[in-house]
Amino acid sequence: MPLPPPADREPIHTRRVVCEGFRRADGLWDIEGHLTDTKSYPFQVADRGTLEPGDPVHEMWLRLTVDDRLTVKEIVAVTDNSPYRTCGSITPNFQKLVGLPIGPGWTRAVKELLGGTKGCTHLVELLGPLATTAFQTIYPVLARAQEEKAKAEGRKPSGGERPVLLNMCHIFASDGDVVRKHWPDYYTGDEPAGAAAE
Structure with a gap:
């Protein structure tokens, strides 16, 4: 807008x-x-x-x-x-x-x-x-x-490395829905990491 x-x-x-x-x-x-x-x-x-x-x-x-x-x-x-x-x-x-x-x-x-x-x-x-x-x-x-x-080698795409975007902006906050959905290993919020983000 x-x-x-x-x-x-x-x-x-x-x-x-x-x-x-x-x-x-x-x-x-x-x-x-x-x-x-x-x-x-x-x-x-x-x-x-x-x-x-x-x-x-x-x-x-x-x-x-x-x-x-x-x-x-x-x-x-x-x-x-x-x-x-x-x-x-x-x-x-x-x-x-x-x-x-x-x-x-x-x-x-x-x-x-x-x-x-x-x-x-x-x-x-x-x-x-x-x-x-x-x-x-x-x-x-x-x-x-x-x-x-990673896909060609049959590994997880994240490779277990900390996402570069983590906590760089409010949308990538470690306790937010985007991190919960895309990088559950790094999620720090109260909802279960495996829960579907709305």
């Missing part, structure tokens, strides 16, 4: 974030993000003069190359447009993420390494959706491959 109709209003600012995930031929994964900020009116920018409506105030790119464990192997950060000419000079600092796994503690580590004056606010913000995109790209492909391998 979409948002309810708004009050009368006029557009002022638009931020667009597009994230895409790719499987590489060498077995790694590329996760790319593109961020743009535009205004609906002309205005002056410190080092660029007048920007017309729709001209990008910010236009930035990130590419994370990760392995199956979501460990960052390479990173490329690019600032194509920004209010100040020197904004892009901070992009080499993003190399600090190489070797960092995307998972618990990712956001905290990113802020420690690149927060405040150590990074670019907009590129750091882009790392959040990129991390989610990495997970959404890689997890389903690997889970499907593990399930097919």
Whole structure:
């Protein structure tokens, strides 16, 4: 269901974030993000003069190359447009993420390494959706491959391993119906694990 109709209003600012995930031929994964900020009116920018409506105030790119464990192997950060000419000079600092796994503690580590004056606010913000995109790209492909391998070997598809999604969101709470139905070995609720979820 979409948002309810708004009050009368006029557009002022638009931020667009597009994230895409790719499987590489060498077995790694590329996760790319593109961020743009535009205004609906002309205005002056410190080092660029007048920007017309729709001209990008910010236009930035990130590419994370990760392995199956979501460990960052390479990173490329690019600032194509920004209010100040020197904004892009901070992009080499993003190399600090190489070797960092995307998972618990990712956001905290990113802020420690690149927060405040150590990074670019907009590129750091882009790392959040990129991390989610990495997970959404890689997890389903690997889970499907593990399930097919287990079936071919006559084993339980879960393989007895703790589900990666467990407790990552309210829907995957260990005491909830989804876990009770799909991963009864990890169910911690009050209903019997074998009971059919409604």
